[in-house]
Amino acid sequence: MDADRFDRLVSLRRELHRHPEPAWCEFYTTARIIDELDRIGVDRQYVGSDLYASEDRLAVPDDDELEHWYDRARDAGADSDVLERLRGGNTGVLAVLEKGDGPTVGLRVDIDGLPREESDDPGHTPADEGFRSETGAMHACGHDAHVVFGIGVLEAIAEGDFEGTLKVLFQPAEEVVGGAKPIAESGHLDDVDSFLAVHVGLDHPTGEVVAGITDFLAVSQFEANFTGDPAHAGGHPARGRNAVQAMAAAVQNLYAIPRNEGGATRVNAGVVEGGTATNIVPEHAAIEGEVRGETTDLMEYMRERADDVLDHAAGMHQCEVSVETTGEAPSADNDDGIVNLAYDVAGEVPSVTSRLRTDPLGGSEDATFLMRRVQEQGGNAAYVAVGTDHPGGHHTATFDVDEDSIAIGVDWLTDTIAALGQSEPASRR
Amino acid sequence: MDADRFDRLVSLRRELHRHPEPAWCEFYTTARIIDELDRIGVDRQYVGSDLYASEDRLAVPDDDELEHWYDRARDAGADSDVLERLRGGNTGVLAVLEKGDGPTVGLRVDIDGLPREESDDPGHTPADEGFRSETGAMHACGHDAHVVFGIGVLEAIAEGDFEGTLKVLFQPAEEVVGGAKPIAESGHLDDVDSFLAVHVGLDHPTGEVVAGITDFLAVSQFEANFTGDPAHAGGHPARGRNAVQAMAAAVQNLYAIPRNEGGATRVNAGVVEGGTATNIVPEHAAIEGEVRGETTDLMEYMRERADDVLDHAAGMHQCEVSVETTGEAPSADNDDGIVNLAYDVAGEVPSVTSRLRTDPLGGSEDATFLMRRVQEQGGNAAYVAVGTDHPGGHHTATFDVDEDSIAIGVDWLTDTIAALGQSEPASRR
């Protein structure tokens, strides 16, 4: 990659890093992507509700939240005509580049940030160099780099001699496991012969790439709302029904769901809250939690046990509970052909100093919905990783990407897509 | 009380009911009180930091919160010069009326609302008649009526033939047990010979009054902040230190502190929160809680046990915890002389249809700081109640006062204060 392009991509990444937006609130981000797509001149763009059925989105925040981020994007200078199309949280875009006859290749990058504060410690590069988040949210999982991968690859393929169709999906709402499912169901990827999803980092250093990330955990995310009755905590402690006691009993027993001999499981009560005042018996409490499993069966084992715990924790304190599934993703497998090809290509990319054929993840990703959809329709899919030296762990306040990995990722993905363009299309059903 | 005055007091009460403000945020309320004091023409007013040492306030909210309510008060039309004096949460005012030689009588009313939503059910009078809260907070404990008691009594005493000095304290921040302590320490009440604190309701019907509320629970309020380490809940569950697990273990065991043979105790984890995202091991959690005891010793027993629970709940999950006392009130006793006098006067007030000499509370009140201070300086004190038919319980969404009780309260308090003015001043030390 030449220095100009690299500088431009780094500059875009830093701009996005200053403007992280949580799931379904990627107004500024989507608008900036569309600017770039217009500049590149892609053939077609499917934005928001053209990309998915708006009502099938999962884990959409409430109107106040959406409006807050919408206004922020507008104030930050996002194009107001574009914003209008995204109103109500219809974020994300699919860019289609048509370069003659040949296979259809798909690339998926995700674009949302996380609802957490970014570090301002000296030594944290974004803080030191002036591109720390300005929004209260944070790109703590590298999706700013992912967007740039997508833009860089589109540019390079547009200029190169790839023959076929390239579809780059800038997916919203990955962090809440909410965006991929409606897009998979939309059919936009049904004609894809070869599909790549990509992630940066994952504890691999700069220069290392992985041709097939395996061992996705199936995940189910839920929100449990406990309802009791308030009462004055001094005067009438026994008149209340204590929703915080119910919630605490649930948390204690959720983590204590028996481990399963069938494989890895996970559980987390990630966000909890309850009560209204120190001296009122709490009438309300909530858990935003999740369970995972090495297989979909194991995830379902955890979810069934979690539901029992939630129900009985409420009953134990004479409260009610309602439990809603807010996000879900299955597990998925890579296709060997595409993994081997990406691995071979990596051997030819000078900046790739280390390559792994496969490596396990131990996390969840709703890209699995997209991979399974492509595979069900006769295509192949793989999930690849581009290493980056990251000081803090994923999702922590000091996460950051080594920007050299941007060039490595764009180059490797471009070459891999070019090679996929030369392979036989999968025999379509 | 004549109909005009009654209508005016009811109207003021309804205005205040529409503008409830939480502890230390009583900007609008204080400004409106000062309007009334100016109208009445009291001799002296001590506002905010003239009334207490600003740095001794307990449970002051953070700057964002203070600013939010400040701006709201301004937008709602509060006098901006007055607001300027209250900036930073220096709310509340002491009004002094000097009517010649004679004893000094004190009356304390509290002015803050509660941070809870008000009901908008049909049948809830404030909703039906258009004076439901507009602020998101609620006068769910009748402090709007208390303010009006204070104003009404000042008017009546100003016009009457009371000889002596009347000090009416419009106290902020009772609900967080945070306002009375610094005011007691300020010495403003040290010359008070007879001191009354008053509460509306307390499960007594309209027409009934209580000359001495007894059995105050001593209370200690605290905020516990648990700190752990975040980690990705799918990829690295064992790298985190889970502050929500610590908090839940604390909640479960706080409520399970052994009951005490020495008398009534209470415990509440009134407000809890923790975590940042569904898929992150929670690095932070907090409890705003309280313990109470029939005696100060019993409160201290609970607090000592609570501190042990909090410390070890943190350690159990390899987290840290810091525990801060945010409010505290002792228990206090009424003086018989003043109780008997108020009881006798009640027999002479036509609208009082039932009178009790004493009745137990079973709650806490930081008026106890003021009562003890007056008593330590040689004065007498009593805590009285003015019954009111209230549909919902104190601190619940459907609490409301029967406005007839406003006239009853003002009349009885005025007559009692007049009678106290004729009694011998306590021999001062």
Add this chain to the structure above:
Amino acid sequence: MDADRFDRLVSLRRELHRHPEPAWCEFYTTARIIDELDRIGVDRQYVGSDLYASEDRLAVPDDDELEHWYDRARDAGADSDVLERLRGGNTGVLAVLEKGDGPTVGLRVDIDGLPREESDDPGHTPADEGFRSETGAMHACGHDAHVVFGIGVLEAIAEGDFEGTLKVLFQPAEEVVGGAKPIAESGHLDDVDSFLAVHVGLDHPTGEVVAGITDFLAVSQFEANFTGDPAHAGGHPARGRNAVQAMAAAVQNLYAIPRNEGGATRVNAGVVEGGTATNIVPEHAAIEGEVRGETTDLMEYMRERADDVLDHAAGMHQCEVSVETTGEAPSADNDDGIVNLAYDVAGEVPSVTSRLRTDPLGGSEDATFLMRRVQEQGGNAAYVAVGTDHPGGHHTATFDVDEDSIAIGVDWLTDTIAALGQSEPASRR
């Protein structure tokens, strides 16, 4: 009391102290009481199933336990003909002394020990002087002294000029709140005009007596059995259903049942057990627990909440639970007449150095069943206490009675009964 009688009573008390037997297992104890009754020559004795309906007994131990204590009593030299009548746990005896026309007076003493080890520390008098328990159980609540009160009073009344009928009830199974109910229901006390129940100690020193112990806590005792499924804890942790997890969740939440503004409540999980081996997921667990309340309503509040906790703790871990009530006692009140008389008599007994008219207990006692029965039938009742210096608290390993209190108790009870013999019988309905 003359020195010979005192020595004999002390010697009997020490013999009983060496042979404590738990509830419904008082084989040796009952046999020794019958020896004494035979010696004294009472008019009638109702033993075991002549005293109550055997099937109405509560908290009867299993056959192995009964047999163990039966065999022990036989080996310790108890009369085998008497033992035969007690087989199956039909212990206890009512002695009737008929001394001509006059009122019927009842005295109840209880006779069972506690299932706990006695201290063998130097300084613990029974250890030092060779009458420490030989059975593994312990007279840690002074019922050995109670038996001797009953014997001493019978002797004294038999020799004295009391006119009327004296019924002394040697009641089994007080500690499990299991013996009084079937005896009350038997009707044996329906003709009693004046009824006394007595307890030694209760934190009163030697020389002090209390004419009316008040504030009995109503109590409900239960046994909860949790059932799950076993599985190998290493190989198949998710195949089990973990009864110990259910039990632990129950214990945590039982103690956390909200305190009640209506008065004192209590809860205890006194004995728990579960599981079969370290490496097996526990398929069984149990709690022997109790709740109490200052009133029967408060006890029922606690019991209802406890039942909810137990049910849902089981469900939370996919286990079943069965909950059985093993003992129960209401609260009861003293009749003033009998309290005043006992108080007055105490003023005439030289060895009584301090007398209280009433004092609160804060514990439970199934004597309340007997008191209520007598009162329902038109008689009067009171519960009295005879102070004793006791080094360790009731129910602890170092409890002991000061034997001087035996003479004081017998003298005061005898004189009180004599005085009751001279009062008018209650008018019978």
Add this chain to the structure above:
Amino acid sequence: MDADRFDRLVSLRRELHRHPEPAWCEFYTTARIIDELDRIGVDRQYVGSDLYASEDRLAVPDDDELEHWYDRARDAGADSDVLERLRGGNTGVLAVLEKGDGPTVGLRVDIDGLPREESDDPGHTPADEGFRSETGAMHACGHDAHVVFGIGVLEAIAEGDFEGTLKVLFQPAEEVVGGAKPIAESGHLDDVDSFLAVHVGLDHPTGEVVAGITDFLAVSQFEANFTGDPAHAGGHPARGRNAVQAMAAAVQNLYAIPRNEGGATRVNAGVVEGGTATNIVPEHAAIEGEVRGETTDLMEYMRERADDVLDHAAGMHQCEVSVETTGEAPSADNDDGIVNLAYDVAGEVPSVTSRLRTDPLGGSEDATFLMRRVQEQGGNAAYVAVGTDHPGGHHTATFDVDEDSIAIGVDWLTDTIAALGQSEPASRR
């Protein structure tokens, strides 16, 4: 195997099945093994304290328990001279057969039963055919078959043309992970060139064998004793320090130790107990528990977290806790050479109808101590399994072995040992 030998082995197995004995109490079992060894005429026997340092045994029961089983064995007809050598729980025996020059081959079988009741349901073969346990314990893990494997192999090798030395270890106390460690440390196996440990069942059907069981979980077993103070639960609830509350808090939080991304972990509170009486605040409670990990590191992670939970659960309720390690086993790996040889031999045994080279266990075994010791000294080791149709799972009340598997096991083990006798001895250090 001829029918006579088969019948004899089946008969021995059934006799042992009637006399299961828990860890370190295998008095009858050891005595019967020695009878058989005498009959076969092995060259040397190391019994009890000749086999290990008595003081190095782990998880030895208390004297009462040892005596109970000792007396039982004597009453059941075990040889009293032999019993005398085993007194104090020095059970187990190593049999050495010397058959000329050649390698030393070791075979380990374990001999203890489990402390659980056996089913007497119709359909449970031991119940139907009269060899159900008579002891209260149960051979619920097939160690009765293991003993018979050892005896059968010794007979067959004694009669065959194997050249070398065969050491068959009849190991006590496997179920408590307590017997192998002191035997490994004794050095008795240091000269073993090839070492086999064998287990029956493990969910493999009759006819199937596994040449290398893999994936042992490292395990640490512990006993935690919580100590508080007793008090009367009605009269003085706050005077006690409640050890059952501490234990319950520990149980809840032990199971909630975070899952680990490094691999499988386990935790179990297998046996718990606490308290003395329903109405006494419990002064004592205990947990016999265990943690496991796929690696020794993971086990140590669990143990470290468990220790934190236990300490702080005690502190939270102002109790003390002492935690003692009662058993421990590392993980271990099979040597390929021996696995391959056993797999090849299985192909030649007619009754073996299915063979697996390897299969994961997911459980723990203290044979790993022996395997690691042999490997450290330059020998090879493998852990093999002989399938058997078992109606109930291992450790459950309806576990049983299909006796056909006895012949299969003895034949396969004998042929494998014979083949090992012909292989080159490992080069000794």
